Each structure stands twice: as structure tokens, then as C-alpha cells.
Amino acid sequence: MLAKPAGQPPRAIAEALAARLTADPRIVSAEVAGPGFLNLRLSPESWRAIVRAALVEGRDYGRSTMGRGVRVNVEFVSANPTGPMHVGHTRGAVFGDALAALLDFAGHEVTREYYINDAGAQVDVLARSAYERYREAHGLSPEIAEGLYPGDYLIPVGEALKAKFGDALLERPEADWLAPVREFATAEMMQMIREDLALLGVKMDVFSSEKAITASGKIEEAIAALRGMGLIYEGVLEPPKGKLPEDWEEREQTLFRSTAHGDDVDRPVRKSDGSWTYFAPDIAYHWDKVSRGFDQLIDVLGADHGGYVKRLKAVVSALSGGRVPLEVKLIQLVKLFKNGEPFKMSKRAGTFVTLRDVVEQAGPDVTRFVMLTRKNDAALDFDFDKVLEQSKDNPVFYVQYAHARVCSVVRKATEAGIVATDATLARADLGHLAHEAELALAKKIAEWPRLVEIAARGQEPHRVAFYLYELASDLHALWNRGNEDAALRFIQEDADVSRAKIALARAAGVVISAGLGILGVTPAEEMR
RNA sequence: GGCCCCGUAGCUCAGGGGAUAGAGCGACCGCCUCCUAAGCGGUAGGUCACAGGUUCGAAUCCUGUCGGGGCCGCCA
Known part of the structure; x- marks a missing residue:
């Protein structure tokens, strides 16, 4: 990365940096490797400091100031008020809620909003x-x-x-x-x-009503604003390319010049009979969101709205003068399985699976976690049997189990007369943590703050779920090392040593708890 | 015809310019007189769909092709 501006070969730069960095007491060694990689080895004390920080800061450990002063509106679910929510809505709801929580944890000022299509x-x-x-x-x-x-x-x-x-x-x-x-x-x-x-467990901050927005004259307002920018005109759309629909005929209507803001074709806002298209209230709604002063808008929509994204972005770009970015997160399909067989859902046949069906069978924790173990733009298989099985096929149990083990350690320690509150643990002599297996867990804990920022920047809550799985794995690994090597158990003869070990476990527990909090999943204290 | 997403181990998926590409499931071999074995360790398994290009360097970026899914006219 530096090679080009410095005009020197990568290895030379790395060697120069290494020489300087070894002078820092926190760095044990800095070695140049390969074509110009610099491997830094931090002192055990650096890792111990992370454990202490996690205990002192508790569930705020990893909280970022990255989004300070940024007001974000996350619109999600927005299911039509015509029936119960189904599985597809469920994924959108879970994703939107977790994304909002993630952005909040990264320091943004977040509003969760639901748009009620109560006027069409x-x-x-x-x-x-x-x-x-x-x-x-x-x-x-x-x-x-x-x-x-x-x-x-x-x-x-x-x-x-x-x-x-x-x-x-x-x-x-x-x-x-x-x-x-x-x-x-x-x-x-x-x-x-x-x-x-x-x-x-989803709670909205704001419910916006299409009817109210329409009645308030905001459509006319927003269209007038666009017209003032020369983006509204009367015209005739080009027929769609490819095979022409049977009954295609040219009609003059009011159009929005969305092509001026990156869209492929201009979009109608009025039908030829003069009434508004579906797009018009959406223009007004986004105008409303922009005028409420948000710095960033996020729409969580079903993947079937893919063809709608460009025009929405065009509207927000135009109405905010390019000030407010709109991100549209498309949620791909949830494919249902039962007994390994695809489970067909049909509204007409009345065999559609509702959110209630899913949550009542699988429980909110499993539903949420499973739906967050995939990126939003990839389709998700939701197998009722695997989900109901409550086995290790369910990553949520794996993570919760890790948390439960931490709680179990604290309980046992307390029973044994060791004071193991986080405040006490934070003052423990962490010098007793020296084994590579223990430092490995501390290193994973140290990744948390950075992961939060990466996940928030990419608006990818699934990263939190995958990270928690890895963290849980490291904890389980250390736990089992205690089976072979008694010195690696968390509870030891010596109370001071115990406190150091338990401090490490608790630090992991604190991060699991915070991470699950973002995903909206309960950190179990014991497994039954 | 156009637009969007996906294509990585037998299966389900992470990774999204840098080192020997990772995990779970499945397979095989091990680990409980011991803080919950709902767990852990190990072995086997990959031309990162294909072809070009950019780069010192590509699974990752660009173009094209193929395959899967979705969307596309005054439906909301």
C-alpha cells in the first residue's frame, strides 16, 4: 500500500517500520515476512488489558463513536395492513431491527420506522x-x-x-x-x-401513514419541488424493449426525470387518467423523511422490489440535493423446508406460513438468530425440523451454550466462596493469564470493537452472528482444554488465580451478551 | 430485450485486492472418576462456474459467456 507513494520496495518499508515498532514496549516482536508483510507480536499484557477493558466497560465494550451525530432512519417491515405477517416479512423485520441495533451500537442516532400502506x-x-x-x-x-x-x-x-x-x-x-x-x-x-x-421483540419508533401523508398535501408539495428542479414533465414513455406486450399503447402522462439521477428510464407519477401512481406517495414519503432532517436513509425491502431501487434513489438524491444517501437493503427469499422437502407457500391455497407460526414453533431467539446467519442478499433456507431440533445444527444454541457456561463458572465460583462480580474480576491480577489458549480467547475478544465498525459500515448484521459463533468456539475450545490440563480450568485452588481465569471467561460472556443484544437474542444463563 | 442478486469442499455457507482460501453438516480416528460431552481435538475433502483484462499481486475489481433465482407497461 505504501510502496508506490514511497517509491520503495515493500520489504524495505516493512523493515524500516519493524525497526521502529520494536521500540514500543507493547510490541514483543515485529518480523518481516513474505513479500512485505509485517508480523507484529503484542505482549501478553496488551491482551490482558483487553480483558480488563471488557469487564470495566461491560456491555458497552466495543461501542463505537463512528456514527456520532449521524441521524439514520431505518424503514423496515412496512407490510401492507391487509393480513398477518408471513415468513418473508419476518426476515425483513429481524434484519431491520438488528441493523438498527447495530448502527445504534456504532454510535448512530437511529429511528426505526414502519410505513403503513393504508391508502392504496x-x-x-x-x-x-x-x-x-x-x-x-x-x-x-x-x-x-x-x-x-x-x-x-x-x-x-x-x-x-x-x-x-x-x-x-x-x-x-x-x-x-x-x-x-x-x-x-x-x-x-x-x-x-x-x-x-x-x-x-421488534419495536418501532415511528409508524408513518401513507394516508396521512397523502391527505397532508405532501405529494403535491414534493412534486412541486421536483417540478421546480425541472424534473417533472408531460410525456410518453418508450415501450419496453424486447417483445412488446399485447395491449401496449402510447399514453401521455406526468413523468419524473429519474434518469437525471441515475435511473434507466423516467418514471410515471400520474396515470393517464390523472390519478397518482403508487410511486407518487413514495416520493412524498421520502420527501417527508428527508425534510425531517435525517442524514441517512435505509429502506429494507423484499427482493421483489429490486426494480424499484433506482427510482427511489433518484428521488432522494433529487429531493435532498444529493445530501442524503439512501441505501436500499433487499431481503432475499426465505425458502421453507419441512422434513428436508421444500414447503410450498401459497396465499391462495391458504397454506402460507405466518410469522406467528414460525415464532410460536421455533421461538423468537432461534428465529432471529437463524435469519441473521445469512447475508441479506442471499436466499435463506429455513428448515423447520433443523430449527425445531434444538441441536448443534442451530448455531444459536452453540452461542447460548457458551454464555451459559460462563454463567455456570461464575455460579460455581460464588458457591466456592470466590467473589466473582465483574468489578472484583476487573481488579484481579491478570498476570495469571499466560497460556496461549487463554491469550487466543483474549485476542478474539479484542476483535469485537473492530468487527462492530466493519459490520456497521457494511450494514451487515450477519457478521455479528458469525463472529459470535467464532467467539463461542474459542471459549468451548478453552473449556475443553481444561479437561486435559487442569491448569486451564477457570476455577482453581487459588482464589487469585481463579479470579484471573474467570475474568477472561466473563469478558467473553460480556461480548456474547452484547452481541446477542444487537441480534435481539436472549443470552441464556443456563441450558435446559 | 433490459435491470438486480447468486455461483467457493459431497451438502449449507463465511471471506470480498495480499501470505499455505475458512467454518458447520456429512465421513473417518480419538477425548467424560474432571467447572454442563447440547462440548472438544485430529484426518480426509477445493482448477473459488468459465474466458479475457487491470495490478507487483485477483476468490475478491472490470468486461464478456454459461448456469440458478428475482424483477421489469398507468399492480400496490
């Missing part, structure tokens, strides 16, 4: 579906026409409508009942969604 045609469909259930509640047979939502979850909504409105809405034209039923049903759906989220 889909909520009218919901209202019509609920109305049929309302009729059903009155003993009439429901007519669930093609395109309506057939799910049983609307039956109680029909009952509730009956309780609220009695028979006042029966035998009336749609114009009379559509609005009140829509209001009522979307409120019910949002209630259900909030409960689903609560099952997963």
Missing part, C-alpha cells in the same frame, strides 16, 4: 373482504370473490364490525360502507401486525 387499492380490497365477513357474522353466506382476501383472520374482524355497527351497514351500497369498514379493518390489521412484531 389494496386496503379497499381488504375492506370488501372484511365486509363479506361482516355479512357472514350476520348469518349471511359470504361471497369471497376472485381477488378478495380469503383468510380466516378476517372472520373476527367481521364479528367486530358487527359488534360496532350492528346491522347498520347491511344491504347498503358500497359507497356507504367502504370508508368506515376500511378504517376499521386497517386499524385491526395494524393491531395484529404490532402484536406479530411484539412476538419477535
Whole structure:
């Protein structure tokens, strides 16, 4: 890296650096290797200092100031208020929540936000579906026409409508009942969604309503702003390349010049009949987010929204004058398996697996951890049997087990009359930690602060999950070394020595606890 | 036709300009009179899809090809 600007061969630079660095007391040796690598060996005391720092700082150890003063809005889930959340939403919810927690740990000021699509045609469909259930509640047979939502979850909504409105809405034209039923049903759906989220332990800071944004005139405001920049015009779109759709015809409509901000084609904001497209409220919503003063926006969307990313970025770029970056995190599909067989999910057949199904069977900890063991842009296999098995196929148990072992050590020590609070341990003479296996664990603990920053910078919470697995592995390894070599057990005859060893275990426990906290997983104190 | 994601060990996946490419599962060999063996140690297993290019150096960056998935007109 330095070779070019310095105009010297890499090895020469490395040797020069090595000479200087060996003078530092914290560095035991600095050796040049290979074509110009510099291997530094830190003193055991450096690693012991890490253990002490972890104990003193506790769950704040590794917290970064990297995002200081940066206000980030993380929008996630944003499921339509038309039914219960399913597996796909679950992954988005877990990812968004963990990403928000990660950014928070890295020092950002984070807002978790849910955008309620409560204004489009889909909520009218919901209202019509609920109305049929309302009729059903009155003993009439429901007519669930093609395109309506057939799910049983609307039956109680029909009952509730009956309780609220009695028979006042029966035998009336749609114009009379559509609005009140829509209001009522979307409120019910949002209630259900909030409960689903609560099952997963996800708590939003802000719920934004499409309806409210639309009603407040923000669409017109945002479009006017874009128009002021010369980015809105009346025009005709090019037909799509390739084979032309059967009924393609040219239509003049209002377009957004998204190509000026990196998109491939301009996008319609008004239909030819003058009403807004779906895109228009989204423009307004992002305008709203920008005007609330966020420094960075993150949208967590399903992978099927991939074709939508460029226009969203274009809008935010235009409306913020390039000030606010928008990152869109696409969440790939969750493939369900049962008995090793793919498990087909169909909304129409009513065989779709809900968030509730998953969480009630697997529990929130397993659900969250498993869904975070893959990068967001790779598809995820979710095998019910493996997940329910609660075996070592489940990395979450492996990590929790490590934490439980640490807790177990502390319990045993306390029973043996050794004071083992973190405050006491932090004052222990860590000079008793000298074995390479012990220092190896300390080194892994030392990686935590840097890992947090890397993961936050890349917006990749899965890195935390993989790191915790490695940390747990190092702890289990050291634990088992105690089977062969009694000197490596955490609890020793000598109380001072014990405290040093337990301090190391606790330091690992503290990091596991903090890491699991980011992932939203409970650090188990014992395994049952 | 265009756009997005993926292609790394038998399987599931990490790594995303630097050293001998890592882990889990599966296979094989070992480890409990001892802090929880739900654990640990070891062995075997790889032309990092392919072809070019950039670079002192490419699994990693660029271009193209092939394979898998997803998306693409006033549907939200």
C-alpha cells in the first residue's frame, strides 16, 4: 500500500517500520515476512488489558463513536395492513431491527420506522373482504370473490364490525360502507401486525401513514419541488424493449426525470387518467423523511422490489440535493423446508406460513438468530425440523451454550466462596493469564470493537452472528482444554488465580451478551 | 430485450485486492472418576462456474459467456 507513494520496495518499508515498532514496549516482536508483510507480536499484557477493558466497560465494550451525530432512519417491515405477517416479512423485520441495533451500537442516532400502506387499492380490497365477513357474522353466506382476501383472520374482524355497527351497514351500497369498514379493518390489521412484531421483540419508533401523508398535501408539495428542479414533465414513455406486450399503447402522462439521477428510464407519477401512481406517495414519503432532517436513509425491502431501487434513489438524491444517501437493503427469499422437502407457500391455497407460526414453533431467539446467519442478499433456507431440533445444527444454541457456561463458572465460583462480580474480576491480577489458549480467547475478544465498525459500515448484521459463533468456539475450545490440563480450568485452588481465569471467561460472556443484544437474542444463563 | 442478486469442499455457507482460501453438516480416528460431552481435538475433502483484462499481486475489481433465482407497461 505504501510502496508506490514511497517509491520503495515493500520489504524495505516493512523493515524500516519493524525497526521502529520494536521500540514500543507493547510490541514483543515485529518480523518481516513474505513479500512485505509485517508480523507484529503484542505482549501478553496488551491482551490482558483487553480483558480488563471488557469487564470495566461491560456491555458497552466495543461501542463505537463512528456514527456520532449521524441521524439514520431505518424503514423496515412496512407490510401492507391487509393480513398477518408471513415468513418473508419476518426476515425483513429481524434484519431491520438488528441493523438498527447495530448502527445504534456504532454510535448512530437511529429511528426505526414502519410505513403503513393504508391508502392504496389494496386496503379497499381488504375492506370488501372484511365486509363479506361482516355479512357472514350476520348469518349471511359470504361471497369471497376472485381477488378478495380469503383468510380466516378476517372472520373476527367481521364479528367486530358487527359488534360496532350492528346491522347498520347491511344491504347498503358500497359507497356507504367502504370508508368506515376500511378504517376499521386497517386499524385491526395494524393491531395484529404490532402484536406479530411484539412476538419477535421488534419495536418501532415511528409508524408513518401513507394516508396521512397523502391527505397532508405532501405529494403535491414534493412534486412541486421536483417540478421546480425541472424534473417533472408531460410525456410518453418508450415501450419496453424486447417483445412488446399485447395491449401496449402510447399514453401521455406526468413523468419524473429519474434518469437525471441515475435511473434507466423516467418514471410515471400520474396515470393517464390523472390519478397518482403508487410511486407518487413514495416520493412524498421520502420527501417527508428527508425534510425531517435525517442524514441517512435505509429502506429494507423484499427482493421483489429490486426494480424499484433506482427510482427511489433518484428521488432522494433529487429531493435532498444529493445530501442524503439512501441505501436500499433487499431481503432475499426465505425458502421453507419441512422434513428436508421444500414447503410450498401459497396465499391462495391458504397454506402460507405466518410469522406467528414460525415464532410460536421455533421461538423468537432461534428465529432471529437463524435469519441473521445469512447475508441479506442471499436466499435463506429455513428448515423447520433443523430449527425445531434444538441441536448443534442451530448455531444459536452453540452461542447460548457458551454464555451459559460462563454463567455456570461464575455460579460455581460464588458457591466456592470466590467473589466473582465483574468489578472484583476487573481488579484481579491478570498476570495469571499466560497460556496461549487463554491469550487466543483474549485476542478474539479484542476483535469485537473492530468487527462492530466493519459490520456497521457494511450494514451487515450477519457478521455479528458469525463472529459470535467464532467467539463461542474459542471459549468451548478453552473449556475443553481444561479437561486435559487442569491448569486451564477457570476455577482453581487459588482464589487469585481463579479470579484471573474467570475474568477472561466473563469478558467473553460480556461480548456474547452484547452481541446477542444487537441480534435481539436472549443470552441464556443456563441450558435446559 | 433490459435491470438486480447468486455461483467457493459431497451438502449449507463465511471471506470480498495480499501470505499455505475458512467454518458447520456429512465421513473417518480419538477425548467424560474432571467447572454442563447440547462440548472438544485430529484426518480426509477445493482448477473459488468459465474466458479475457487491470495490478507487483485477483476468490475478491472490470468486461464478456454459461448456469440458478428475482424483477421489469398507468399492480400496490
